[in-house]
Amino acid sequence: MATKVKAKPKTKKLLEPPKEGTRITFKGGKLQVPDDPIVCYVRGDGIGLDITPVMMDVVGGAVQKAYGGKRKIAWYRIYAGDDAMEKYGELMPQETLDAVRKYYFAIKGPLTTPIGGGFRSLNVAFRQILDLYACVRPVRWFEGVPSPVKHPEWVNMCIFRENTEDVYAGIEWALNTKEVKKVINFLNKEMKCSIRKDSGIGIKPISVFCSRRIVKKAIEFAIQNKCKYFCLVHKGNIQKYTEGAFKDWGYEFLKKNYRKHIVTEDELASKPYNGNLPEGKVLVNDRIADNIFQQVLTRQREYQVLACTNLNGDYLSDAIAAQVGGLGIAPGANIGDKIHFFEPTHGTAPRYAGKDMVNPSSLILSAVMMLGYMGWTEAAALVAKGMEETFRQKTVTYDFERQMEGARKVSSSEFGRAIIRNM
Numbered sequence: 001m002a003t004k005v006k007a008k009p010k011t012k013k014l015l016e017p018p019k020e021g022t023r024i025t026f027k028g029g030k031l032q033v034p035d036d037p038i039v040c041y042v043r044g045d046g047i048g049l050d051i052t053p054v055m056m057d058v059v060g061g062a063v064q065k066a067y068g069g070k071r072k073i074a075w076y077r078i079y080a081g082d083d084a085m086e087k088y089g090e091l092m093p094q095e096t097l098d099a100v101r102k103y104y105f106a107i108k109g110p111l112t113t114p115i116g117g118g119f120r121s122l123n124v125a126f127r128q129i130l131d132l133y134a135c136v137r138p139v140r141w142f143e144g145v146p147s148p149v150k151h152p153e154w155v156n157m158c159i160f161r162e163n164t165e166d167v168y169a170g171i172e173w174a175l176n177t178k179e180v181k182k183v184i185n186f187l188n189k190e191m192k193c194s195i196r197k198d199s200g201i202g203i204k205p206i207s208v209f210c211s212r213r214i215v216k217k218a219i220e221f222a223i224q225n226k227c228k229y230f231c232l233v234h235k236g237n238i239q240k241y242t243e244g245a246f247k248d249w250g251y252e253f254l255k256k257n258y259r260k261h262i263v264t265e266d267e268l269a270s271k272p273y274n275g276n277l278p279e280g281k282v283l284v285n286d287r288i289a290d291n292i293f294q295q296v297l298t299r300q301r302e303y304q305v306l307a308c309t310n311l312n313g314d315y316l317s318d319a320i321a322a323q324v325g326g327l328g329i330a331p332g333a334n335i336g337d338k339i340h341f342f343e344p345t346h347g348t349a350p351r352y353a354g355k356d357m358v359n360p361s362s363l364i365l366s367a368v369m370m371l372g373y374m375g376w377t378e379a380a381a382l383v384a385k386g387m388e389e390t391f392r393q394k395t396v397t398y399d400f401e402r403q404m405e406g407a408r409k410v411s412s413s414e415f416g417r418a419i420i421r422n423m
Helices: 048-067 082-088 094-103 122-129 178-189 208-224 243-257 289-298 310-323 361-374 377-392 412-421
Strands: 025-027 030-032 038-042 074-078 105-108 134-140 156-162 171-173 201-203 229-234 262-264 282-288 305-308 331-335 340-344
Touching (some): 048 361, 048 377, 048 412, 074 094, 094 105, 134 310, 156 310, 171 178, 208 243, 208 282, 243 282, 331 361, 340 361, 377 412
Parallel strands (some): 038 074, 105 340, 156 305, 229 305, 262 282
Antiparallel strands (some): 134 156, 134 331, 171 201
């Protein structure tokens, strides 16, 4: 008698795509954005409850003003984090991942990972499951925003941080586990290392494949945006076969594939350039990780696009954001070959959730990035214009109000409405 095989339980199907709207597609590798694109969104945990609706209102106002009703985003709510747990009983439903894969463009509020949730980080899980290998963080100053440096207006940089390997590979073993003892024993006996037995061990992989594709994303951004400066950030003076290799592979890739667009720093000093960068060329250099931190503070105008390994890019993007007002005004995106997933760079701040008081600028500016990648540059420019004028008027949320003399403190939603008025 044949053994009966139990059928696997079906995954819950709870999402309802918008009845109106058209899917974004690709043709010949090029993005095809309709006038009514479907864009997925995750509300987010904590303050996502407050800032995500503000972002959607601001984007809607800009699109309406820019295109007079001829274009409109069809928002498609999907779930991750706390609201997914309530709806599905899990933090990262398969339906959510499938929707992002299908519609290509998504934006989310901040997410947290509850203890015992099964993921080291939901944000990292999205990046790795969907192979969103480029973490893109543009940093610029808006007039009126308080800053700890003398010349925040000199900051206009974009960090491209590799998103899938280095420390984000998550390969590590805890102190005194069977696995870590095996690794230490192998390294000490077979590889002639001298690792103390009371150590935790982590592995830092950096590959040719991942290095080349993050450099490709970064240089194409530099060329498209007519940037003059491109920097490979690394710690190759110490970690020669990972960080140093990232630098070497980056130079090799650029010289082979983008030769007509670039001049290296070494080449610039010699003939035929004699120190003069030709019009339309991108100057490519590299900087050691510790050095770049003082460079972006003292020579801001000499850095525009920075291609980084994972950990270096993480530190650096936050340090540069501090010059222009902090993480509350720093946007971000995680981008793969086709999928574009936009997000704020700050956390969930649960103690402020539901109080309509936090600064929604990071998420709003992430939506500006989204509009730019969609080719809706007029709407993107309107949001940026409205936000800057609002800052000039000193109409700000509590975080900036306490740093600005004569400022008027407003709620998250009031700040959004002020941006719309000032477009």
